[in-house]
Amino acid sequence: MSANVPESLDAWRMVNARKRFDGQVSLAQLTRLQGLLVDAEGQCTYALEFGRDEILRVSYVELTLETALPLLCQRTMQRYLHQISSVQRLGLIRDEADEAALPEGYEALLIAEDGELKPLDLVEDELVLAVPLVPVSPGSEAIDRDWEATAEEVAKVNPFAALASLKKQ
Numbered sequence: 001m002s003a004n005v006p007e008s009l010d011a012w013r014m015v016n017a018r019k020r021f022d023g024q025v026s027l028a029q030l031t032r033l034q035g036l037l038v039d040a041e042g043q044c045t046y047a048l049e050f051g052r053d054e055i056l057r058v059s060y061v062e063l064t065l066e067t068a069l070p071l072l073c074q075r076t077m078q079r080y081l082h083q084i085s086s087v088q089r090l091g092l093i094r095d096e097a098d099e100a101a102l103p104e105g106y107e108a109l110l111i112a113e114d115g116e117l118k119p120l121d122l123v124e125d126e127l128v129l130a131v132p133l134v135p136v137s138p139g140s141e142a143i144d145r146d147w148e149a150t151a152e153e154v155a156k157v158n159p160f161a162a163l164a165s166l167k168k169q
Helices: 011-017 031-036 096-101 119-130 151-157 161-168
Strands: 020-026 043-053 058-072 079-093 107-110
Touching: 011 043, 011 058, 011 079, 020 119, 031 058, 031 119, 043 119, 058 119, 079 096, 079 119, 096 107
Parallel strands: 079 107
Antiparallel strands: 020 043, 043 058, 058 079
């Protein structure tokens, strides 16, 4: 983690001070993300900017992420780098009931009464959510979906084809 980003901070104080933190973290440090990656090579560059929307009176943290996650393409079974470039504005709330009051464009981030926020946990949460359900590398060959099986081919792969002959007897 970068030297200027604290391990833990008070989100409400950071909002009042309109603080910004820029950091970089090795993917190897993000343990919850490890199971989704092929390996832990690489870095994630991030920024946390705290503020308050003066019109809507919403306290927020804006999280910017830039990284390339090493994933396994499920089509080619090869390692590829999945580019992540995202900006997410998170509305800070004290209670789950406050989530409904957030305006469009804000995701809710529940903050404890003491205001404690761990920047790396926030970065890791967003990266986990950014991993595609089925990773497919760009440019990998698409499967030809126009192919139609003949009756003989269907019978070969149909495990119940033998039962059809018994039914006729």
